[in-house]
Amino acid sequence: MIYLLGFRLILNIFDDSYMKYIAIFIFAILAARVILNLFAKYKNS
Incomplete structure (x- = not known):
């Protein structure tokens, strides 16, 4: 959700x-x- 808002914001500006x-x-x-x-995660596994 936050990423979609950020992407829309980037497109707007x-x-x-x-x-x-x-x-x-x-x-x-x-x-x-x-x-x-x-x-x-890769290093821990």
């Missing part, structure tokens, strides 16, 4: 380059957290 970079930065952080979580 995509025309504004300043906000676009902020959205990309936030998305990169979220992606990094997901990758680290998957890596931790």
Whole structure:
């Protein structure tokens, strides 16, 4: 649900380059957290 709202927000502000970079930065952080979580699960198993 939160991801859908975030994606819609990114689409809404995509025309504004300043906000676009902020959205990309936030998305990169979220992606990094997901990758680290998957890596931790893989390492524990």
